[in-house]
Amino acid sequence: MSAALEKPQIIAHIQKSLSYTVFDSRWIPCSAKFVCMGNFARGSGVLQIYEVQRGELQLVREIEQAKPIKCGTFGAASLQQRHLATGDFDGGLNVWNLEVPESPVYSVKAHKEIINSIDGVGGLGIGDGAPEIVTGSRDGTVKVWDSRQKDRPVVNMEPVEGETKRDCWTVAFGHAFNAQDRCVCAGYDNGDVKLFDLRNMSLRWETNIKNGVCSVEFDRKDINMNKLVATSLEGKFHVFDMRTQHPTQGFASVSEKAHKSTIWQVRHLPQNRDIFMTAGGAGNLHLWKYEYPAQRTKKGADDVDMGVAGSVNLLQNVTLSTQPISSLDWSPDKQGLCVCSSFDQSVRVLIVTKLNTV
Amino acid sequence: VMSGNKAVELQTQMRQNAEDLQNFMKELNNWEEEIKKKDQQLRAGNISEPPTLPPVRNNDYKKTKTSVKRQTNGLKEQKETQRIKSYDYQAWDKFDVDKSLEAMDAEESPVHSNESDSEGLQVDRDLALTEKQKGNECFRDGRYDSAIECYTRGMDSDPYSPVLPTNRAACFFRLNKFAVAESDCNLAIALDGKYVKAYIRRAEARTALNKHQDALEGLTLYQEIMEVNEVTLVIEYLSSSEKSESDAEPLQQLQEQEQQRKQEAVVQKDRGNAYFKEGKYEAAVECYSRGMEADGTNALLPANRAMAYLKLHRFSDAEQDCSTALALDASYAKAFARRATARAARGRTREAKEGPPSIASVAFTASPSFLRSSHAFVFVCRLRAGSEAGAGKQTESITFRKNDNQLILRCQYFLPSTTILFLCFSSQRLTLQQISPDAYLKIFQNSLEPDVLNHILKTFHSFFQREDASLLLAVLRSLASVRRFDMTVMFMSSAEKKLLQELFDWIHSAGLGDASVPGLQKKYGL
Numbered sequence: 001m002s003a004a005l006e007k008p009q010i011i012a013h014i015q016k017s018l019s020y021t022v023f024d025s026r027w028i029p030c031s032a033k034f035v036c037m038g039n040f041a042r043g044s045g046v047l048q049i050y051e052v053q054r055g056e057l058q059l060v061r062e063i064e065q066a067k068p069i070k071c072g073t074f075g076a077a078s079l080q081q082r083h084l085a086t087g088d089f090d091g092g093l094n095v096w097n098l099e100v101p102e103s104p105v106y107s108v109k110a111h112k113e114i115i116n117s118i119d120g121v122g123g124l125g126i127g128d129g130a131p132e133i134v135t136g137s138r139d140g141t142v143k144v145w146d147s148r149q150k151d152r153p154v155v156n157m158e159p160v161e162g163e164t165k166r167d168c169w170t171v172a173f174g175h176a177f178n179a180q181d182r183c184v185c186a187g188y189d190n191g192d193v194k195l196f197d198l199r200n201m202s203l204r205w206e207t208n209i210k211n212g213v214c215s216v217e218f219d220r221k222d223i224n225m226n227k228l229v230a231t232s233l234e235g236k237f238h239v240f241d242m243r244t245q246h247p248t249q250g251f252a253s254v255s256e257k258a259h260k261s262t263i264w265q266v267r268h269l270p271q272n273r274d275i276f277m278t279a280g281g282a283g284n285l286h287l288w289k290y291e292y293p294a295q296r297t298k299k300g301a302d303d304v305d306m307g308v309a310g311s312v313n314l315l316q317n318v319t320l321s322t323q324p325i326s327s328l329d330w331s332p333d334k335q336g337l338c339v340c341s342s343f344d345q346s347v348r349v350l351i352v353t354k355l356n357t358v
Numbered sequence: 359v360m361s362g363n364k365a366v367e368l369q370t371q372m373r374q375n376a377e378d379l380q381n382f383m384k385e386l387n388n389w390e391e392e393i394k395k396k397d398q399q400l401r402a403g404n405i406s407e408p409p410t411l412p413p414v415r416n417n418d419y420k421k422t423k424t425s426v427k428r429q430t431n432g433l434k435e436q437k438e439t440q441r442i443k444s445y446d447y448q449a450w451d452k453f454d455v456d457k458s459l460e461a462m463d464a465e466e467s468p469v470h471s472n473e474s475d476s477e478g479l480q481v482d483r484d485l486a487l488t489e490k491q492k493g494n495e496c497f498r499d500g501r502y503d504s505a506i507e508c509y510t511r512g513m514d515s516d517p518y519s520p521v522l523p524t525n526r527a528a529c530f531f532r533l534n535k536f537a538v539a540e541s542d543c544n545l546a547i548a549l550d551g552k553y554v555k556a557y558i559r560r561a562e563a564r565t566a567l568n569k570h571q572d573a574l575e576g577l578t579l580y581q582e583i584m585e586v587n588e589v590t591l592v593i594e595y596l597s598s599s600e601k602s603e604s605d606a607e608p609l610q611q612l613q614e615q616e617q618q619r620k621q622e623a624v625v626q627k628d629r630g631n632a633y634f635k636e637g638k639y640e641a642a643v644e645c646y647s648r649g650m651e652a653d654g655t656n657a658l659l660p661a662n663r664a665m666a667y668l669k670l671h672r673f674s675d676a677e678q679d680c681s682t683a684l685a686l687d688a689s690y691a692k693a694f695a696r697r698a699t700a701r702a703a704r705g706r707t708r709e710a711k712e713g714p715p716s717i718a719s720v721a722f723t724a725s726p727s728f729l730r731s732s733h734a735f736v737f738v739c740r741l742r743a744g745s746e747a748g749a750g751k752q753t754e755s756i757t758f759r760k761n762d763n764q765l766i767l768r769c770q771y772f773l774p775s776t777t778i779l780f781l782c783f784s785s786q787r788l789t790l791q792q793i794s795p796d797a798y799l800k801i802f803q804n805s806l807e808p809d810v811l812n813h814i815l816k817t818f819h820s821f822f823q824r825e826d827a828s829l830l831l832a833v834l835r836s837l838a839s840v841r842r843f844d845m846t847v848m849f850m851s852s853a854e855k856k857l858l859q860e861l862f863d864w865i866h867s868a869g870l871g872d873a874s875v876p877g878l879q880k881k882y883g884l
Contacts, residue, residue, distance in 0.1 A: 009375050031397040032390045052390060055383075080400055099401075130411045146414045152484065154415045179412050198415065334389050336382065351386070353378040 008354040010285060010318040015348045016057045020046050024071045024327045025341040028082055028098075029124050033060060034329070034339045035084060035098070036347055039068025045088055047072075049098060052349060063101040067092060075120025075173070075221070076131035076147070085133050087115025093135055095147060106147045111137035121173035121182065124332075127222030129179040134172075140165030142186045144198065157186070157196055166190045174218030174242075175225040185228060187213025193230050205250050209238055215265045218242070219273035227290065231263035231278060239290060244297045244307035252307035258286050258314070265328045271335040275315075275358065279328045283321035283342060285350075288312045289358060315358060320348060486516030493525060498632055500625035502529045520550035527559050531566070532624065539563040623653030627662060634666055642666045657686035661693045668699060676700040808849035811837065815857050831865050831875070838881045847883045858882055 022038035032052045039045050045065035050057040067088040077083040077095075083105055085095045091111035094104040115135045122131035132154065133145045143153035159165045167189040175183035175197075182198040189212045197204040211232035219227040225242040228251075232238075238255040245251055261281030269275040274290045293310045300306040323344040331337040336355050341347040443449070489512030496505035509526040516522070527542035543560035546553055564572045626649030633642035646663035649656065664679035680697035683690055814837070837843065850858070862879055 009378065011379060028397075030393065030400055032393050033397075054387060054390070080403065082400075130414070132415070144415070149414045156484075201416070333393055334386070337386070351379070351382055353375070353382055 006354065006357060008287060008316050008352050008358055010287060010316055011351045011353070012320055013349045013351045014052070014055060014057055015346060016050070017346045018048070019345070021343065021345060022327075022341040022347060023069065025339045025347055026072055026074060026084070026329050027331045027333075027339060028084075029074055029077075029332055030079060030082075031333075035072065036341060037069040037072050037086060038341075039089070040064070043068065045069040047084070047086070047096070047098075047101070050347075057347075057349070061098065061101075063096075063098075070115055071118045073118050073120040073133070074124065076123040076133045077120065078123055078131070079125050085118060085120055087118040087135050087137075089114045091115055091137060091139070093118070093133065093145060095133075106145075106150075108145065108151055110135050110143055110145065110153070111139050111141060113138040116168060117170040119171050119173050121176050121221050127176045129176060129182065132173075132182065134184050136168035136171035136186050138167045140168060140188075142168055142171055142184060142196070144184065155184075155196075155198060155201070157184070157194075166192060169213055170215045172216045172218055172228075173221050174228065176222050177224045183225060185216045185218065185230075187216045187230055189213070191232065205245060207250055209236070209255075211236060214262055217266050217268060217276075219268045219276070226273065229266045229268070229276060231266045233262045235259040235261055235263060235280070237263050237266060237278060239309065239312060241296065241307040241309050244305050246300060246304060246306040249300070249306060252309040254309040254311060256288075256312050258317075259284060262324065264324050264326050267328045267330055267338075269335070269355065270330055270332045272355065272358075275355065277328060277330075277338070277352075279325035279340060281324040282319065283323055283325055283344075284317055284319040285325060285328070285340070286317040287315040287352065289315050316352075320350075321346070482515040483519075486512040486519060486522065488512075489515065490522060490525065493522075493529075497525070497529060498625075498628055500621065500628075502532050505529045518549060520546040520553045520556060523549070524553065524556045524559055527556075527563065531559065531563055532621070534566075536563045536566040540567070619652045620656065623649040623656050623659060625649075626652065627656070627659055630659075630662060630666070634662070634669075639666045639669045643670070655686060657683045657690050657693070660686070661690060661696060664693070664696045664700065668696060668703070671703075673700045673704045677704070808846050811846055811850070812854055815854065815861065819857050819861065828868075828870060830861060831870055831878075834861070834882070835874075835878060838878060843881070847881070850883065855884065859884060 018036065018038070020038045020040045022036050024037045025034055026037075027034045028049070033049055034052075036048045036050065037046070045068040047061075047063040047065065047069065049060040049062075051060050065088070067090045069086045069088050072084050072086040074082060074084060076085060081097065083095050083097050085093065085106075087093055087110070091109060091113055093106075093108050093110040093115065095106040097105050115137045117136045118133060120131065120133045121127065122129050130146055130148075133147075134142060135145070136142045141156060141158040143157070144155040146154045168186050169189055170187040172185045173182060174185060175181055180199050183204065184196045184198060186192075186194050186196070188194070191208045191210050191212060192206060193209060193213055193216065194206040195204045196202070209230060209232055211234055213230050213232050215229075215231045217229055218225055219229070228240040228242050230238050230240070234257075236255055236257045238253045240251040240253040242251055259278065259280035259282065263278050263280050265279040267277055267279075269277075274292075276288055276290070278286045278288065280286070290312050291310045293308045296308055297305045298308050320340070321342045321344050323342050325340050325342040328340045329338060331339070336352045338350045338352065339347060340350060489508045493505045493508035493512065496502070496508060506526055506529045509522050509529070512519075512522045513526070523542045523546040527539040527546070530536070530539035530542060540560055540563040543556050543563060546556035547560065550556070626645045630642040630645030630649065633639070633645060643663055643666045646659050646666065649659045650663070653659070660679040661683040664676040664683065667673070667676035667679060677697055677700040680693045680700060683693040684697070687693075814833070840846075862875070862882075862884065865875060
């Protein structure tokens with residue numbers, strides 16, 4: 001009973017109704033502002049910048065775009081410039097300077113079909129190496145872009161000739177612990193999770209979690225890969241221990257079923273990599289904590305090291321809406337502050353308490 | 359008492375939570391101020407020198423395919439264990455410094471050692487694709503020379519793609535360089551033996567060179583390689599080859615001006631087709647009309663315009679255009695089919711006001727050369743039937759005149775679900791043979807209607823002779839393998855079941871009653 005006292009609380013601090021369908025919302029680093037991306041009913045895309053002002057949201061700027069925008073990231077931007085990279089419904093990748101949004105800083109027709117997911121690494125003063133952006137699209141390919149190279153991706157990961165292409169639903173960078181190493185993890189609609197090593201240009205690991213993969217995220221992008229969470233349809237998510245790769249059995253994992261519906265998004269707390277939040281199709285949020293096992297490795301049958309997965313504990317859950325919560329983003333500057341958007345055309349700023357004592 | 363404790367605990371919990379929240383909010387306000395200051399500083403601050411970044415990844419490396427090949431860590435470990443021990447002087451004597459330096463250099467760029475394409479030939483698919491798209495645009499605008507250049511560049515980048523030589527062959531064809539077109543098609547076929555378009559283009563080129571027999575042989579060869587569904591393309595082509603044959607001869611006699619006008623018409627037709635594919639039917643109609651102005655003898659243009667009209671539901675215009683097309687070329691099968699659709703559609707709209715629906719009539723009076731071969735062949739044309747309650751499904755006779763002989767052929771409608779009209783005819787007798795029974799599953803998929811089944815059975819009953827028993831058995835078997843067959847069988851009436859029983863009796867009397875037949879009979883509900 002007393003444990004309930006220490007449970008973190010998830011409180012909806014501010015809620016705002018929008019006049020468009022919002023697909024993604026991201027904090028602008030080093031500020032109290034965030035960007036909402038989506039599309040108007042008339043078919044054009046929109047970027048809105050809001051600032052948190054004493055319990056209210058002020059609209060700072062609204063930018064209309066030609067094509068609806070599905071996803072965005074600040075991950076590859078410098079702290080000074082904080083350019084937003086967006087993927088749109090037409091397969092176009094654009095990097096915007098939000099102060100001067102008339103024309104993009106970098107623009108390329110990245111894919112033939114909608115870009116489902118985007119991630120950036122190497123920016124914001126986190127990690128070493130060149131800033132890069134990765135996009136995953138319904139056309140089955142995953143492409144990595146460097147803003148210094150026009151028109152052509154730096155890496156293109158596409159299905160082998162003859163194989164049916166599966167929609168790529170989610171991408172994430174990880175393992176970027178030095179200037180050369182990078183890994184891209186991609187999740188597909190048939191349950192495939194593939195880990196590409198960009199340094200060696202090869203497929204490092206793949207597995208299938210038996211259900212479409214909605215979201216993947218490493219607990220931290222800029223360290224030797226530690227944990228990877230992959231969420232799927234039908235309320236299941238898997239946490240993989242990425243420190244030990246067994247040659248045949250891959251990575252150890254623990255899985256958990258929650259939400260009773262699609263888990264749309266998973267986001268780790270930037271200030272504590274063992275805490276993450278999952279957003280579900282029934283408009284609910286679950287806050288989890290991962291506990292490491294006593295020993296992270298053990299000897300397998302053939303005397304080769306294999307990983308041992310730990311366990312996940314549910315810290316708190318809350319239902320905010322009846323529609324799926326499609327995006328979630330923790331503020332990198334204030335622990336416990338997060339913004340989420342859902343398909344009921346609203347965006348909410350949440351406060352999660354007690355995260356420092358968990 | 360426990361409940362008392364619980365109440366107290368609950369209260370404390372709530373108070374604590376409220377306090378937590380208050381603290382958070384206070385902190386939040388302070389934080390907001392701080393962070394706004396920081397934000398301003400960053401924005402106003404000088405743009406510092408960007409740190410030297412590592413070079414763009416894979417700069418010297420054109421392509422990466424997802425390797426299904428995995429990097430085995432085992433290999434790397436083995437190499438490491440081969441280190442020479444420091445005290446092993448003999449091994450050190452034998453140690454070749456230069457070689458190991460080279461090996462290290464090679465290792466450092468694992469990029470190159472992994473790449474399976476490193477025969478020196480860099481296959482650049484992306485560039486080839488861009489060139490192909492550019493070429494397609496040039497082709498649509500009628501700039502055939504630029505299109506050829508684009509396709510050639512594409513072929514340099516990707517020599518393994520059969521699409522580029524085929525497209526280039528089309529350009530040569532339009533420039534009347536038929537021999538070059540044929541050789542390009544041969545290249546495409548060599549690259550990919552199953553590429554339909556290449557075969558068809560080659561046949562067009564050969565026909566234009568008056569090598570008709572070769573054209574037909576090339577296509578029959580193709581027919582053998584592929585399965586039945588592909589044959590439809592082949593034969594549709596055959597009917598249009600009649601047209602290009604008749605076009606080729608007058609072309610050689612025309613003056614330059616006429617030729618230009620015809621080119622213009624063809625360009626307009628292509629443009630119209632492009633609009634049609636995008637769904638912009640009005641624009642397509644415009645292009646076709648312009649083409650018709652340029653060249654009034656091209657039967658394709660009115661026929662295509664009719665198709666666009668059909669999409670726009672302008673059925674009377676469509677019918678008129680079809681008649682124009684048929685006036686220009688009496689053997690143009692597509693025009694017949696489209697006119698029938700137009701009539702059927704008009705019949706349906708009339709039906710809304712009047713009584714029973716009028717049946718679409720498909721009448722063919724083909725020129726004798728159309729039936730020149732004595733082979734049996736299948737003619738498939740697609741009739742688009744809009745509503746479910748559309749034209750009636752029934753058999754209709756078609757009179758076919760070949761020289762003086764009259765052939766009465768059976769035509770079967772399979773509408774509306776599959777919307778495929780099968781016309782089977784031969785110069786001798788009716789046969790359903792050309793559609794191999796194995797293909798039924800593909801053709802019908804899961805929409806074998808009871809009426810369709812009925813028609814097939816009736817045809818067999820009335821037209822087949824006893825020696826076709828083995829074919830009959832094969833047909834019955836493959837029909838039974840079509841999905842949801844049990845549902846179809848459920849709808850058979852007793853008269854139809856009698857028919858079926860007779861058919862099975864024939865099979866038995868022909869001596870083909872092996873063990874599987876009773877099982878098959880059960881499937882048919884007998």
